[in-house]
Amino acid sequence: MTSIIILALVALFIGLRLYSVLGERTGHEQQLTLKPAEQQDAAAPPRAAPSPLAPANAADPTGDAFLPTAGPGVRAILAADNSFDVARFLEGAQSAYRMILEAFWRGELEPVRQFVDPEVYATFTHAVAERESAGHRLDNRLVAIEHSVIAAASLDRSVAVLTVRFEADIAAVTRDRAGEVVAGSMSDAVQTRDKWTFRRDLASRDPNWILVETDEEE
Numbered sequence: 001m002t003s004i005i006i007l008a009l010v011a012l013f014i015g016l017r018l019y020s021v022l023g024e025r026t027g028h029e030q031q032l033t034l035k036p037a038e039q040q041d042a043a044a045p046p047r048a049a050p051s052p053l054a055p056a057n058a059a060d061p062t063g064d065a066f067l068p069t070a071g072p073g074v075r076a077i078l079a080a081d082n083s084f085d086v087a088r089f090l091e092g093a094q095s096a097y098r099m100i101l102e103a104f105w106r107g108e109l110e111p112v113r114q115f116v117d118p119e120v121y122a123t124f125t126h127a128v129a130e131r132e133s134a135g136h137r138l139d140n141r142l143v144a145i146e147h148s149v150i151a152a153a154s155l156d157r158s159v160a161v162l163t164v165r166f167e168a169d170i171a172a173v174t175r176d177r178a179g180e181v182v183a184g185s186m187s188d189a190v191q192t193r194d195k196w197t198f199r200r201d202l203a204s205r206d207p208n209w210i211l212v213e214t215d216e217e218e
């Protein structure tokens with residue numbers, strides 16, 4: 001069901017990160033490739049922080065924020081909740097991805113517990129426990145989220161479910177108790193593709209979307 005990304009050679013669970021501001025209104029697939037992390041940081045042009053109120057583009061507020069197959073579900077959610085904003089949801093989803101990833105890598109999941117479904121949380125804690133039992137720790141860095149798009153959407157009565165596909169570059173290293181590198185490299189960023197599914201009851205006053213499933217895309 002839920003799965004956490006496994007990086008090169010050893011089980012490098014590249015887990016997940018959530019953001020309490022997740023929620024409100026706004027494909028490409030490549031084979032796994034390695035990119036020099038330092039070169040990528042230097043080569044990437046500086047990006048201005050996106051305004052939470054800015055639409056995806058002036059002509060179409062949703063732009064290419066969702067795949068055509070997700071369109072009916074997204075429109076149903078927009079019709080049911082006039083406060084939902086696709087662009088702002090994707091901003092929150094990216095922040096969630098970063099926050100949960102970093103919490104998982106540190107092995108400190110309690111701060112994100114309220115934003116994660118209990119079953120997903122149990123999977124994360126089990127993976128962290130196994131990692132610690134093996135004497136391993138992760139020294140990972142999310143270099144960049146290259147792309148995010150709503151891949152699926154549905155509305156069942158008042159319960160909205162959105163699946164976001166993330167394409168990201170992650171530099172990852174697993175170290176042992178002595179701090180020696182067991183696997184991975186901080187000089188190379190691995191391109192990963194994940195699908196995370198978020199759920200929210202639109203009738204609830206709680207604006208947060210809960211992470212209910214994670215999957216690695218082939």
